[in-house]
Amino acid sequence: MDAPGLVDALTSAGVGRGDPVALVVKPGVGTGMAGGAGAWALAEVDDGPGPSLSGVAAVEAALRPRWVLWSAETSVALVRAGTRPAIAWDLAAVHRLLFGGWQADAGRVWAAAHGLALEAVPALRPVDLFSSLDDAGGGPVRADGHLRAEWAAGAWGESLERLRTWAELAQEVAARQLAHLAAMTDRPMAVATARSESGAELVCAELTVDGLPMDRAAAESVIAGYVGPRPRDEAEAAERRVARDAEVLSHLAPGAEVDLRSTAQVRVLLGRLGIEVADTRAWRLREVQDRHPVVAALLDWRKAERMGTTYGYRWLDEHLGADGRLRGEWSGSDGAAGRMTASAGLHSMPAELRPAVIAEAGMSFVRADLGQIEPRVLAVVSGDLALAAAAGEDDMYAPVAAQLGVDRATAKTAVLGAMYGATTGHGAQALRRLETAYPVAMGFLSRAAQQAAAGRDLRTYGGRLVRMGPGAPGGAAAPETPGAMAARGRYGRNAVVQGAAAELFKMWAVTVRARVGGLGARIVLCLHDELLVHVPREHADTVAELVAAGLDEAVHRWAPGTAVRFVADIAVVSRWSDAKG
DNA sequence: TGCGGCTATTG
DNA sequence: CACAATAGCCGCAG
Numbered sequence: 001m002d003a004p005g006l007v008d009a010l011t012s013a014g015v016g017r018g019d020p021v022a023l024v025v026k027p028g029v030g031t032g033m034a035g036g037a038g039a040w041a042l043a044e045v046d047d048g049p050g051p052s053l054s055g056v057a058a059v060e061a062a063l064r065p066r067w068v069l070w071s072a073e074t075s076v077a078l079v080r081a082g083t084r085p086a087i088a089w090d091l092a093a094v095h096r097l098l099f100g101g102w103q104a105d106a107g108r109v110w111a112a113a114h115g116l117a118l119e120a121v122p123a124l125r126p127v128d129l130f131s132s133l134d135d136a137g138g139g140p141v142r143a144d145g146h147l148r149a150e151w152a153a154g155a156w157g158e159s160l161e162r163l164r165t166w167a168e169l170a171q172e173v174a175a176r177q178l179a180h181l182a183a184m185t186d187r188p189m190a191v192a193t194a195r196s197e198s199g200a201e202l203v204c205a206e207l208t209v210d211g212l213p214m215d216r217a218a219a220e221s222v223i224a225g226y227v228g229p230r231p232r233d234e235a236e237a238a239e240r241r242v243a244r245d246a247e248v249l250s251h252l253a254p255g256a257e258v259d260l261r262s263t264a265q266v267r268v269l270l271g272r273l274g275i276e277v278a279d280t281r282a283w284r285l286r287e288v289q290d291r292h293p294v295v296a297a298l299l300d301w302r303k304a305e306r307m308g309t310t311y312g313y314r315w316l317d318e319h320l321g322a323d324g325r326l327r328g329e330w331s332g333s334d335g336a337a338g339r340m341t342a343s344a345g346l347h348s349m350p351a352e353l354r355p356a357v358i359a360e361a362g363m364s365f366v367r368a369d370l371g372q373i374e375p376r377v378l379a380v381v382s383g384d385l386a387l388a389a390a391a392g393e394d395d396m397y398a399p400v401a402a403q404l405g406v407d408r409a410t411a412k413t414a415v416l417g418a419m420y421g422a423t424t425g426h427g428a429q430a431l432r433r434l435e436t437a438y439p440v441a442m443g444f445l446s447r448a449a450q451q452a453a454a455g456r457d458l459r460t461y462g463g464r465l466v467r468m469g470p471g472a473p474g475g476a477a478a479p480e481t482p483g484a485m486a487a488r489g490r491y492g493r494n495a496v497v498q499g500a501a502a503e504l505f506k507m508w509a510v511t512v513r514a515r516v517g518g519l520g521a522r523i524v525l526c527l528h529d530e531l532l533v534h535v536p537r538e539h540a541d542t543v544a545e546l547v548a549a550g551l552d553e554a555v556h557r558w559a560p561g562t563a564v565r566f567v568a569d570i571a572v573v574s575r576w577s578d579a580k581g
Numbered sequence: 582t583g584c585g586g587c588t589a590t591t592g
Numbered sequence: 593c594a595c596a597a598t599a600g601c602c603g604c605a606g
Binding site: 263264279280281282302303306310311339345346347348350351369373527528 | 592
Binding site: 259261262263264281283284305306309310311315328334336337339341342343344345346347348374416417419420421422423490491493494495497498528 | 593594595596597598599600601602603
């Protein structure tokens, strides 16, 4: 079907702007769409090396539907083919929101949407891949209601008729998920969250495909500052390692045999010097640094070792492309509270490497990070008006400190401690004052902790299920130790805040994506409370304003009518590390 | 070879 | 050194 034909077919089936259209992309078979009242449109038969997806682009331009996708795999395929959909309904992402956990293969997504037991999802046996579906006979759904394993795995051959069925099944699942979300009356923002989480999958697909601009020479010079210039071969690399080790060992008696990479041996070494430590973490070593010069040498060695191994030349070669983009795999929601995750160290890159993240020629970065997102989110989701009033300040720890009658640092520690589940330490006294000053917020947190400790599942503000029962990671299981219950309590206490913060952050990200895309700007990094947008220089100031406006828009979509103020620090810069451009 | 423990980095 | 994550190396079990 040609592009005008596609648009006509969908339009006459009643599909308009924002309406759901299931999209299936099957390499080697074709690309199809199902939408409206039983409309099926075959966008293209795939006879080339990969789908061109020009039909998708045409429908996107003419109708801008909400693309219903089985998973982010399709989003990545779309972005790779040069098509960037505006909005989506990602069945896997919505499944994770509704039912928790991370596994979201089609069989589970189908089963959960139909209220079937997840334990009974058919597993794909190796033999199934070779025995034809035609032998099995019948449709994709078994007598017991589960999706046939071969279908769920996509091993259904090259039939265009089956492509259509696969799209229609997606339509059905999406409708059921929507009904589920809408019926969750105690989570009125669940539908909006599902849309946003789906949009976040599109952001992730773009992050995965586009990558983060990084200047190779700048990065190599940072690395060289720690471990020397790039070794020519393995032998030279080994030589360099031995030399680094020797520098530390030179502070010891000659002939000392210590593997610095072995914490056990390091402890023994320190013990022989009369320095007893419970472990060899950096902060503990720093406490005994003046007892022997080897300690400082060891700390420097650790830093260089980190650069040499995790963030060294090998890391650069593996993840930094010839186009100067650092790429990792992005996930829209991790298995727990739903934050975004990224591989390739994109979320834990040492600050020292940030100067190497440089905007490309003619481009700038707009760097924006939210201030104190978690306590502000706590004020919203708990409905604590006193805490909401404190959020009226740019620095909300200042009014909290005044309220508690303690200094700012103590107030901050106490608030963070309340959200993390601290019970001891300097903040313990201030923690009790928090209970008095902000009883609503503190009650919200302790209820979450109690439920989690008891092994009961939680739901975030936006409706994400956080599994705490048997079978969940760290979930309740007999025999139960008090330590495990307490750990789960802290986990749950934090999950309801961190998870809600992640939901707000993703709404911000998808809003920014929607508002700045037309100016050629792209989000190139998401870091829990921070956005980095790569933008043509002439539009940088405009984009900075749109990022700020996008926060207000996101906050009011996330929590309509809230009085809690959210603040962002926004700057136009040419390097990620710059404070101002 | 796989996995838990330790360590370091980030928010 | 509380909450979350990724990642690498060591030491031990299989």
